Amino acid sequence: MRNSGLFNDHVKRLLGCLAGGVVLALMVGNQEGVQRDFGYAFRAAIFSPRLVVFLGFGLALFVAITYWSRISPYFVRPGARPLAAGAAAVVASYGLLHWTDSNQVTGGKLGALSSAVSGTDGISSFTRTFFGSVVPGTPWLLLVVVVALGVVSLVLRLPVLAWLAAGLGLLVGVWGYIAQSAVSDYLKTADHSTGAQVAILGYAAIASGCFVIARSQTDQADTVGFIERVFGWRPGFPLAVLGTAVGLVALLTATWFSPADRNPHLSGMTNLFSGEGLSAISSAYLSWLVWVIFVVALALAFAATYLSRQAFSWASIVIGLGAVVLTLTTMHEFSSIGGKSGFDGANGPWQNIGAGPWMLCGAFTMFAGAGWIALRQGRRVDPAAPTVVAKAGSNLNQVLIIVVLAGALFYPPTATQFWQTVIVAEIGIYVLLAIGLNVVVGWAGLLDLGFIAFYAIGSYTTAYLTGTLPIKPPDWLHLTPLAAIPFAIVICLLAGLALGAPTLRLRGDYLAIVTLGFGEIIRIVAVNADKVTNGPKGAFGIPQPVIHLGPIHIQWGQSALQFWYLLLVLIGVTVLLFNRLEHSRLGRAWAAIREDEVAAQATGINTTRVKLLAFAIGASTSGVAGVFFASQIGYINPDNFLLNNSILVVAYVVFGGMGSLPGAIAGAATLTWLPEFLKDQVPAEDRQMWIGAVILLMMIFRPAGLIPAKRRAAELSGFDGVKSAETVAVPAGEGM
């Protein structure tokens, strides 16, 4: 065979791409056939006409790879990537996300909503036109037009066209948003859908991309430099901008209260509550005070970040947090009134509240956060390094921390019941577990496949201490779940030491096998020790947490939200403590033994002690998660603690980025969110396959994880590309 190498490569690639298309054709859609006829699905996919579409994908991919050298120069031009990202976001919102929660629309996605809306006469034609009453498929058509305009202007360098695309993109985004809120007003249901929000964000990204295309004529986008300039220009400024946007949406278009058949915006609230006995301050808040506070907080945030004066920063923090408190009290008040009236079966405060006030709380938090960042920035001096300070790329990080915090505090109340449960019972708990395992696997580099055992120990400890196991604790040790936390920590710590001490002389694979065995032993003991653990039946009726502290009485149990805030406190404290730990002596010692154990030993590190500490600290975190789990769910049995769960936690940590605290959180959150999200998208039995595909793609294209650890990134990518912004040394005078 004397094929030229090039030809050969092309043929192989073409075959590979087409085969990929066939695989995709098999994956999309319902699984067909029965277990005895595995070939049925394959034949169905092969003989189905839709195969042509997927082969087309394969061909397109082949062309893209083969002619990548011709495409890529355009792709790195300024504005191309925001354009692509925005287009992807809009496609996702059109194809995957819900546009309404109303059960009058099956599935709630854009397609179903469009056909429902365009045939409904009661909705304004402005709205109906967007959903395709005139031209079917209008949303998609608009997207194609906008993106095509953007691409043409990018390739041909036509600023006029780019301006046009930017303007059109914004218009379409706003149109879609308004149309969707008009529809949800018409349907009169509490709306938790995110489709329109994501779409408008996507269009905003497209518009900003087109804006950049119109303005910049260079050949090579400097994305990193751009982000640095934006976030370094006035620390906290982007946060103030974001807060303004969120706040305006909350004040102008979001629903504030959703009892029965009304969904008033802020402007309708005064009307709704006039004469209902709202206190003076709350009615003032709803009619005009909120605008005054918003403008003041906004002005202070901008002043603080722009002028970086300490006084403004402090004022911004105080006003921002004060505004959050005021908003919350007002919400409490008007929702209590709503509760008394018994709308929608409401029986107390905090029910039927719309997204508006929560979003406003988020906006005020961001203003306060902007002030905080400005304040920190003014103070940053590293006394120990008089000549050189590391210019951390921390402005962006701080902004992200504030945004995530605001989201964690104020997003869950606006989610549906289903998602609230998922956020607590899946996402939150596994985030805590992943944070714990990250200590062992990520920082100390010890592969632990039996991590769930400590979670089980924490859960059973709670069950014992609350008196729900066959063996009862002595009376003086009969505790509430929250009081059990210290005990669970200590017991898991001891269990961690007990597992660690004999096994730590093992390395790598051997250690993994032993820990795997340990996990199974704990589970099997839980199954078989009937007299102690109640065997496979498990422990019932574990009480829910309570706090009785003088005048404070808090009883958990009414809703998932309550548990979420408890969990948020636990996660927050853990993250805070572990973040310090990572950058302490012990954190460096862990990195050292992970990198080179012999050298670490020769440098005087007691490797046994350091490894044991990793095991103990990781285990106790897991124990806390166990306490929370047991008291939230109220019922545990050995089936909650399978080997599968251990492996999943390892996968979360690896997926997020081993050794990176934000990575572990992001990894666990993503991979626990994904199966629940996929429930709407693919048949139930296909879910694991799609998750597998996501993990596979991730490991191929981003092996260091979602948010790679700085210390780990170097190991995986080699040392050539690591002179990132994080490690650039600048003179102290410029280190701001």
Added chain:
Amino acid sequence: MTAVTSTAPEPTATNPEVVYDVKDVTLRFGGVTSLNKVSLQMHRGEILAVIGPNGAGKTSLFNSLTGVYTPQEGSIMLAARKGDELTSILHDPRFYGARKSTATHLINRHGVARTFQNIRLFPALTALENIKVGVETRQKSGPVSAMLGMPWQRREERESTERAYELLRFVGLTARANDLAGALAYGEQRRLEIARALGTEPGVILLDEPAAGTNPAEKRELAELIRRINVEDNVSVLLIEHDMKLVMSIAHRLVVLNFGEKIAEGKPADIQRNPAVIAAYLGTTNDEPEAATTAQPEPNTTDLDSGPAAEGDES
């Protein structure tokens, strides 16, 4: 075959204090004798070089001195820092870890620091952090105080950063403080490894072929650095090196090993003229029957992971 046993004292001292007193140390790996009744004394404040052809047992000797290997016979006495009492590292509980064998990290804590023939830094930590790891093995604050950010922990953290910057300045790497250790040039990595070792406040530093793979200019700088470590920091230096020019220019005394046995000891000038040394390096026609028959080349002991004794000694 004790050809020359010159016990010339260090030039300045009249009655030298002993740092390492090694007597009749024998180290075997199965049937292979890596060190055969090696004895030597190291004096405080001197630069003692160990030379010998490849496979002579130099690194085995280093590993025995630092507790990585435990010799089967003989004794090793250590008094690393000034004022320490001479103590056996082989049979003293002070050097035992959790298990009943000499623990490397305890030897380090008693004032012996070392570098490795194949550089063993922590590549994913920055240069500064590498040194801080060394400095911090002398600190006390634990995980709880770190998590709570206690004042004493913060003070220790500050001290370790300051000390690490001092050491970076000492080896001339200040500009690269925040670069990852793995991204440094070869010569810089060598110097960083020395700085990390110095961070543990040693009384003795063992340098295993510090000049390997460096160019002549770097060699000159390195010789200067070793002298400064010796004079300014008052650290005794035990050096393995193949580069004769470097060794002869900085060492106060030399010990020559061949096939696991000490064949000579003395001042550089004496060693250069020593017939046994010349024979070992250049080969002889049919002399040295003893060495040729009894001792065989040792297994690869440069990589600590693959040595048979290393397997059992990790903890």
